[in-house]
Structure formats: structure tokens, C-alpha cells
Amino acid sequence: MSELLQQTNRGFYCPQGDFHIDPHRPVDRAVVTHAHTDHARWGSRRYLAASPSEHLLRMRMSPEAEFQFADYGQTISIGGVAVSFHPAGHMLGSAQVRLEYRGRVEVVTGDYKLGSDATCQSWQPLRCHLLVTESTFGLPVYRWPDQQSVFAAINQWWRDNREREQCSVLYGYAVGKSQRIIAGLDPEIGPIYCHGAVEKGNEAYRQTGVHLPPTMHTAKAEKSQRWAGAMVVAVPSAHGTPWLKRFGKTSTAMASGWMAIRGPRRRRSFDRGFVLSDHVDWPSLLAAVDACDPETVWVTHGYTAVVARYLKDKGRNAISLDRWQRSASDQEDREADTNGEEQSE
Amino acid sequence: MKLFAELYQLLDSTTRTNAKISAMVDYFGRADAADAAWAIHFLSGQKLRRLVPTKLLRQWAAEEADIPPWLFEESYSSVGDLAETISLVVPEQQLETTGSLREWVEDRLQVLRGMDEEAQRKIVTDIWRQNPAHVRFVILKLITGAFRVGVSKRLVTRALAEHSGISAEVIAHRLMGTWTPTPESFLRLSNPDIGDAVASQPYPFCLAHAIDRDSNPNELGNFSDFAAEWKWDGIRGQLIRRNSQTFVWSRGEELMENRWPEVEAAAALLPSGTVLDGEILATQADGIVLPFAQLQRRINRKNIGRKLLLEVPVVFHAFDLLEQDEKDLRPLPWQERRNRLQQLMSQVQHPQLKITDLIPAECWEDWAKTRTQSRERHSEGLMLKRVDAAYDVGRVRGTWWKWKVEPYTIDAVLIYAQKGHGKRSNLFSDYTFAVWKGDQLVPFAKAYSGLSNSELRKVDRFVRQNTTEAFGPVRSVQPELVMELAFEGLQASTRHKSGIATRFPRITRWRHDKGAKDANTLDDVLDLLPKSSSGDTP
Numbered sequence: 112m113s114e115l116l117q118q119t120n121r122g123f124y125c126p127q128g129d130f131h132i133d134p135h136r137p138v139d140r141a142v143v144t145h146a147h148t149d150h151a152r153w154g155s156r157r158y159l160a161a162s163p164s165e166h167l168l169r170m171r172m173s174p175e176a177e178f179q180f181a182d183y184g185q186t187i188s189i190g191g192v193a194v195s196f197h198p199a200g201h202m203l204g205s206a207q208v209r210l211e212y213r214g215r216v217e218v219v220t221g222d223y224k225l226g227s228d229a230t231c232q233s234w235q236p237l238r239c240h241l242l243v244t245e246s247t248f249g250l251p252v253y254r255w256p257d258q259q260s261v262f263a264a265i266n267q268w269w270r271d272n273r274e275r276e277q278c279s280v281l282y283g284y285a286v287g288k289s290q291r292i293i294a295g296l297d298p299e300i301g302p303i304y305c306h307g308a309v310e311k312g313n314e315a316y317r318q319t320g321v322h323l324p325p326t327m328h329t330a331k332a333e334k335s336q337r338w339a340g341a342m343v344v345a346v347p348s349a350h351g352t353p354w355l356k357r358f359g360k361t362s363t364a365m366a367s368g369w370m371a372i373r374g375p376r377r378r379r380s381f382d383r384g385f386v387l388s389d390h391v392d393w394p395s396l397l398a399a400v401d402a403c404d405p406e407t408v409w410v411t412h413g414y415t416a417v418v419a420r421y422l423k424d425k426g427r428n429a430i431s432l433d434r435w436q437r438s439a440s441d442q443e444d445r446e447a448d449t450n451g452e453e454q455s456e
Numbered sequence: 457m458k459l460f461a462e463l464y465q466l467l468d469s470t471t472r473t474n475a476k477i478s479a480m481v482d483y484f485g486r487a488d489a490a491d492a493a494w495a496i497h498f499l500s501g502q503k504l505r506r507l508v509p510t511k512l513l514r515q516w517a518a519e520e521a522d523i524p525p526w527l528f529e530e531s532y533s534s535v536g537d538l539a540e541t542i543s544l545v546v547p548e549q550q551l552e553t554t555g556s557l558r559e560w561v562e563d564r565l566q567v568l569r570g571m572d573e574e575a576q577r578k579i580v581t582d583i584w585r586q587n588p589a590h591v592r593f594v595i596l597k598l599i600t601g602a603f604r605v606g607v608s609k610r611l612v613t614r615a616l617a618e619h620s621g622i623s624a625e626v627i628a629h630r631l632m633g634t635w636t637p638t639p640e641s642f643l644r645l646s647n648p649d650i651g652d653a654v655a656s657q658p659y660p661f662c663l664a665h666a667i668d669r670d671s672n673p674n675e676l677g678n679f680s681d682f683a684a685e686w687k688w689d690g691i692r693g694q695l696i697r698r699n700s701q702t703f704v705w706s707r708g709e710e711l712m713e714n715r716w717p718e719v720e721a722a723a724a725l726l727p728s729g730t731v732l733d734g735e736i737l738a739t740q741a742d743g744i745v746l747p748f749a750q751l752q753r754r755i756n757r758k759n760i761g762r763k764l765l766l767e768v769p770v771v772f773h774a775f776d777l778l779e780q781d782e783k784d785l786r787p788l789p790w791q792e793r794r795n796r797l798q799q800l801m802s803q804v805q806h807p808q809l810k811i812t813d814l815i816p817a818e819c820w821e822d823w824a825k826t827r828t829q830s831r832e833r834h835s836e837g838l839m840l841k842r843v844d845a846a847y848d849v850g851r852v853r854g855t856w857w858k859w860k861v862e863p864y865t866i867d868a869v870l871i872y873a874q875k876g877h878g879k880r881s882n883l884f885s886d887y888t889f890a891v892w893k894g895d896q897l898v899p900f901a902k903a904y905s906g907l908s909n910s911e912l913r914k915v916d917r918f919v920r921q922n923t924t925e926a927f928g929p930v931r932s933v934q935p936e937l938v939m940e941l942a943f944e945g946l947q948a949s950t951r952h953k954s955g956i957a958t959r960f961p962r963i964t965r966w967r968h969d970k971g972a973k974d975a976n977t978l979d980d981v982l983d984l985l986p987k988s989s990s991g992d993t994p
Binding site: 250251252253254369371372373374375377378380382383384414417420421424 | 468469470530537540883
């Protein structure tokens with residue numbers, strides 16, 4: 112039986128149901144995996160997404176757009192195709208999209224990671240005929256350390272900075288990564304302040320029912336605020352800008368999967384790099400494919416050719432999508448993780 | 457070893473000079489002399505002689521990681537650092553590292569050399585298995601020899617000065633020469649008796665600051681406070697004659713033994729206790745300096761044949777006298793040193809040893825005019841030196857200035873890109889540029905430097921989105937981006953596709969205003985070639 116999904120210049124399209132998944136350009140009906148701007152784009156007429164992403168999407172998208180939300184596991188029929196969302200573990204409300212039509216099952220992972228995350232539901236494997244997987248970190252050099260040890264290191268760094276009377280400035284993607292970090296911070300060490308974009312994300316998380324330690328928008332701090340010992344969670348684009356001056360003596364750090372490699376870590380001249388990613392690393396990418404056990408794998412977003420070749424070597428039918436012609440939407444490798452989503456087109 | 461790996465991590469994780477120095481001072485205070493000696497060796501950029509072929513390391517790493525060789529190569533090309541790639545792909549086991557840095561280097565690593573492959577493999581893979589990733593990475597750095605941690609020799613010198621309470625100049629002097637990493641050497645570094653002068657030891661070189669090409673040198677002050685010489689493109693060298701021995705040092709602080717036999721022969725005529733600073737240049741018998749490409753034929757040759765000696769004779773062009781009668785003359789004003797140099801050289805008659813010419817002038821404009829003849833003389837421009845200044849250590853602002861001629865510039869199209877190494881790994885930062893030959897683009901120069909970090913990221917993005925083909929790590933891209941390249945020199949070459957070899961190519965600006973069609977042609981480049989490369993003056 113032929114595929115339900117096609118790759119088009121607007122993104123994945125399902126002709127049977129006449130809808131797109133994470134389209135790069137405006138379409139009539141968009142099914143959205145998660146609220147990051149390179150997946151949930153402005154301009155489409157109707158959006159369908161998982162319920163826990165509601166507050167985030169409404170915060171970021173045009174109020175004119177028409178939204179429909181479905182709980183994880185709930186089936187919605189579009190043109191006879193049973194569409195359902197399943198946790199992807201990438202961030203709050205992130206979902207894999209499962210399509211079923213006449214017994215054929217196809218799954219688009221969107222961005223995903225394995226393992227637990229205090230701010231969102233964990234990824235679940237879905238048996239399918241076709242699996243479309245991302246491969247942002249699809250090289251064997253990427254193996255994430257245990258997240259508890261990363262949070263312990265972050266908190267220790269914060270304590271050490273407090274001893275040295277420095278303000279800790281930790282950079283992460285404004286929505287998703289930052290809230291995961293904040294949930295892992297130990298509020299006993301000191302006050303937590305956030306860049307405006309991060310604080311907006313915090314509000315949407317709290318409205319959805321995610322518990323985060325108390326935080327405050329940096330702009331709301333008193334003029335006489337002493338920043339030494341405080342933690343400031345900010346977007347990476349703030350690094351090296353005059354915005355930082357107000358904090359006096361700082362130590363800066365970045366939390367990202369790219370920090371696993373020395374080059375990107377040193378190039379951006381952060382004092383520290385913490386390896387914390389919301390994407391699958393090499394071992395969990397392979398584990399995910401095995402758990403879903405698809406007949407065919409489409410590899411997208413990242414080291415597509417490498418992952419497809421490796422899977423083929425291992426006897427699985429795998430195809431690399433967008434081998435070199437990467438769509439502009441794609442966050443692979445361009446340090447999107449480190450630049451934040453301010454990098455619009 | 458643990459202590460050293462921690463030092464490495466500290467140095468690697470900060471960009472602040474003071475934090476780096478204090479990390480080193482702390483280490484020198486805690487490590488024993490033997491370890492500290494090795495640490496200095498590595499931190500100041502010295503390597504172990506190759507222990508294991510890297511080809512084997514890659515092969516073993518792929519097998520340990522249970523990945524195919526092609527996947528290891530993909531990973532390496534993305535990470536841009538062999539030691540790092542290996543320590544990332546080989547599964548980690550949390551174990552404690554034991555043994556001092558000295559034990560590691562002398563008893564475990566250096567013995568690898570000369571072992572057979574099987575024995576090497578057993579030892580190396582055991583090292584990978586038995587050490588946590590951050591230590592394993594540092595050990596691998598020692599094995600692969602690419603040990604860069606953002607610390608300059610100067611910084612090590614400053615840390616040692618702080619550690620020992622001895623001035624940085626004395627430490628710098630003691631660190632020069634064939635410094636061997638032994639506990640005795642380390643203790644000698646901090647010996648308060650500073651009357652030491654080992655025969656071979658050179659002085660730290662005085663370096664010049666560049667005058668902005670467009671700015672006016674008369675901002676430097678009164679022209680009569682300066683003397684001018686040609687700035688040559690050769691090998692900067694220090695020629696030492698002490699205790700009937702001759703030593704020739706390069707600016708890279710490398711002892712150049714048996715490389716310049718004619719210079720060494722000439723130096724034998726110098727009185728003992730003499731140190732000259734100068735430039736080694738390929739020079740014809742009539743005194744005309746040959747282009748650098750000629751000198752290059754003699755560089756890095758271990759054995760120099762008679763034919764080459766005849767074709768490319770070299771002359772030591774002395775421009776400073778640092779030591780006379782075993783006395784350090786560096787504190788004397790330049791004029792005084794120059795007078796003594798003149799006197800000395802008039803007593804030593806040898807065709808391979810010359811004193812540089814001073815360029816007379818009545819005002820700044822005279823020198824500006826003379827400078828326009830630089831290219832014809834195969835010179836890079838002028839050197840200006842303050843006549844009342846002492847001989848400084850390092851690049852001190854204000855005493856020596858290099859006033860180079862305008863570089864050649866060409867607008868060229870970026871056609872290939874490759875990921876860089878070190879700080880620029882994972883980033884397409886190494887480019888090949890082409891110019892037009894009819895309707896074809898011919899590659900003619902590689903340039904790796906000149907763009908700002910944000911420009912680099914933009915080009916990186918462009919490369920990823922506009923790749924047309926990939927050959928191994930090299931991406932061929934849509935010919936769209938035009939950059940202005942500058943070079944110090946151009947030379948006809950049979951080894952290059954374009955027929956041209958460039959010297960010091962670098963990017964001067966990104967021509968956003970130009971499309972590929974507007975780039976220069978090969979004929980434009982050929983027009984820039986010096987009309988005669990033989991060295992004839994017009």
C-alpha cells in the first residue's frame with residue numbers, strides 16, 4: 112500500500128486527509144507537532160495540535176487563526192484518516208502525529224527525546240509502517256549524560272558563582288528548554304530571574320498546570336537589586352549584548368546538546384556549557400527506531416544521510432529526506448539551539 | 457594526571473586571562489617538579505614525537521565504539537578534533553585515573569613508540585576503557601599531539617613568574633632554547649640566581665606593530681626619531697656565536713640546525729659572545745633579494761644538496777646586535793646598538809653576512825615615496841624603528857613599526873567549503889575561491905580567515921542550504937557569494953590549476969554588492985603578477 116504522507120515544498124502532506132504536518136508555508140489546514148516557531152508557523156487558516164500546547168500556541172500565534180486541540184490518544188478523523196497525538200517528550204505539548212488509514216499506520220515524530228522530563232509527558236513508542244524521525248543529533252558523538260548529573264552541575268555552578276559574588280546567566284531556548292532548566296534549579300540557592308521571552312513561556316507552562324519554582328521578570332526587579340548570587344535564565348541572543356551589563360559580574364553558561372562538542376562551546380565564549388538537549392541522541396534514536404519497528408524510516412532534520420545509511424547497513428529500509436537542500440525552517444546544526452528562535456526568516 | 461586533566465578543563469572552560477593564569481599558578485604550586493615540567497612542555501605547545509599512527513587510532517576507536525569506519529569519519533569531520541571524537545564515541549566507564557603526569561608520559565605513553573601494533577592497541581584501548589571521558593580526552597590529546605588549550609607561551613611564562621617570583625623576562629629567557637621537561641629544568645626555572653646563560657639560549661624576539669595601511673605614519677611623531685629599513689619576507693633569525701659554537705634560531709623558537717650552512721660558516725668569523733638579530737633571505741651574489749618562493753625551496757629540507765645551495769644562496773641580513781662580548785646590549789638605545797653593529801660588521805667580511813641598509817630621508821614623504829618601490833624589490837614595505845628605544849621583549853607598542861604596502865586584492869567567488877578545526881569545528885569556515893576563465897570558474901586560492909563570527913555563521917548557513925555536491929568533507933556550493941581577498945604576494949606556479957600561487961590569502965570583506973558574474977577574471981589576476989620574477993630590478 113502506498114504512503115499516506117508525501118514530502119512537498121510546504122512540508123509533509125497527507126492527500127487523503129488534505130492536511131499538512133508542520134508546514135513551512137501557509138496552508139489551509141496545519142497539524143502541528145509542537146509550539147516552536149520552526150514547526151508552528153504563522154499564516155495557516157486552521158491548526159490542529161495536542162491539548163497541552165494550547166496556551167503556548169495561543170501565546171505565539173495570530174489570534175485570528177482557528178485552533179482545534181485534541182488530547183493525547185484522542186482520535187480525530189480527517190477525510191477518513193484517523194489522526195491522533197502522542198507524547199514526544201520534546202517540550203510541553205509536543206506530540207508525535209500518528210496517522211491510520213485502512214490498516215496502515217504512519218508516525219511523524221516531530222522533535223522528540225527519550226527519558227523523563229519534569230515539564231512534559233515522556234515519549235511513547237508507536238508501532239508503525241512508516242516512521243518519520245528527526246536526526247538533529249544523529250551522530251555517535253552525541254550521547255547525553257544523565258540529566259540529574261547535569262542539573263547537579265548547574266546548581267553547583269550557581270552555588271560557586273554565588274560564593275564569588277557573581278550573577279549566573281544561563282542561556283536556553285526561550286520556550287521548552289528554559290522551563291525544563293528552571294524546573295531543575297534549586298530555588299534554595301537564590302532568586303531566579305528570567306528574560307522577558309522566558310518569563311512569558313513560564314506563564315504559559317504554569318497555566319497548563321506545570322509546577323515551576325518562583326521566577327521573576329528581570330525588568331520587574333528593583334533598581335537597587337543586587338544581582339550577585341542570583342540566577343538569570345535568558346535567551347542565547349542576549350549573550351554579549353549590553354543587556355547583560357545590569358547584572359554586574361557574571362558567569363555565563365549555555366544549556367544545549369551542541370555543548371557536547373568543544374568547538375561550538377568555545378566559539379560562543381560561554382564560561383560553561385551544559386549538555387542538555389530535548390532531542391534524541393544517537394543511542395536513543397536507534398532505540399526509538401527499534402521500538403517502533405517500522406518497515407520504512409524517513410530521516411529528516413539533521414544528519415539525515417548518516418542516519419539513513421547506518422539504518423540501511425543494519426538492514427532497515429531507510430531514506431534520507433532533504434539530503435543537502437535543507438529547508439530554511441530546519442534548526443539542524445545552524446546553532447538554532449544556541450541562537451534561539453529570534454532567528455526568524 | 458587527574459590534576460593535569462583538571463587544569464586542562466579549567467583552562468578550556470574560561471576565556472579570561474586572569475582565570476587561566478591563576479589556574480596555572482595553582483597547578484604549579486600543587487604538582488611536583490617532574491609533572492610541572494611536563495605540563496610546561498605541553499602548555500607551551502610542545503608535542504611528544506608521534507607515538508601511534510592516527511590511522512590506527514581511528515580504526516581502533518571505530519571498533520571499540522562498534523561503528524563502521526565511515527561513520528567514525530563522518531563524526532570526525534563534524535567534530536573537527538580527533539582526540540575529542542574518539543573520547544566521545546568510545547563508550548565511557550566511570551573509573552578513577554591513577555598515576556602522575558610524568559608516569560603517564562614517560563612510563564605509559566612514550567613506550568608506545570616502537571611497540572608492535574598489537575601491543576599498542578592493547579595499551580591504547582585499555583587507556584580508553586580505564587579512564588573517565590575528560591581524562592581520556594587529555595591523554596588522547598597528548599597521544600595525537602594536537603594540544604591546544606587557548607594558552608600562549610606568554611601566558612605560561614606569566615604564570616611561572618607569578619609562581620616563582622622571578623621576572624617574566626628571565627623566565628622567558630630560560631624557557632627558550634632546548635628546554636627539556638625534567639624536574640631539574642623546572643627547578644632551574646625558579647632558581648633565584650639569574651646569572652645563568654646557557655650557550656645556545658636566544659633572547660626573546662622584539663616584534664613590530666603594523667601601521668594601518670591607510671593611516672599616515674607622521675602620526676607616530678617626528679620622523680627624525682625613527683630609522684627605516686626594508687621589510688623583507690624571509691625567515692626571521694637570531695644568530696648566536698658563543699663558546700666557539702653557532703646557533704641559529706627561528707622566531708618560532710626553533711633551533712635551525714644545519715639548515716643554513718653558509719650562514720653558520722659566516723658566523724664562525726664572529727667574536728665569541730655575539731648575538732645578531734636579522735632576516736635570512738635568498739639573495740643573489742649582486743645583493744638582490746629573491747622572492748620568498750625561492751627561499752621556500754630550502755625550508756623544511758633536512759638535507760640541502762649542492763645544486764640547491766648554488767641556486768638559492770642565502771644571506772643573513774643583520775639588523776640588530778643583542779649581545780657583544782657576552783654582554784646583553786638590549787637596554788641600550790637602538791642608535792647605540794646600530795653603531796656597534798656597523799663597527800662589528802665592518803670587521804667581519806663574509807658574503808653571507810650583511811648589515812641591512814638604512815633608508816635615508818629628509819621627511820616622512822621621502823619614506824612614503826621609497827615605500828612604493830617595495831614590490832619591485834621583493835620587499836613587503838618598510839620597517840620603522842625608534843632610534844632611542846631599547847630592544848623590547850615581544851610585541852610592545854611604539855618602538856618597531858611595520859609599514860607594509862597595499863596588498864593585492866581580487867574579488868572571487870566562493871565555490872567549495874569545508875568544516876574547520878578547533879574552535880571552528882562543526883562550522884563551514886574553510887573556503888576555496890575561484891575566478892573566471894571564460895565562462896568557467898577556476899579555483900585559485902584558499903582563505904580561512906577574515907570574516908567575523910556572525911559572518912561565518914551566515915556563510916555556514918549558506919553552505920548548508922546551497923550545497924550542490926559533497927566530496928568527502930568538502931561541499932561544493934552554488935557560486936553566489938563574492939568576497940574580496942587580499943594577498944601579500946603572487947607567484948606563477950605549475951602546481952596550481954590556475955597557474956598562480958598566492959601568499960597569505962585572506963578575506964578582507966564580503967562583497968554583498970557583487971554577484972558571481974562581477975568577480976574578477978584569471979586575466980585580472982595574471983596582470984598583477986610581477987612582470988619579472990627573476991629578480992631583475994627595472
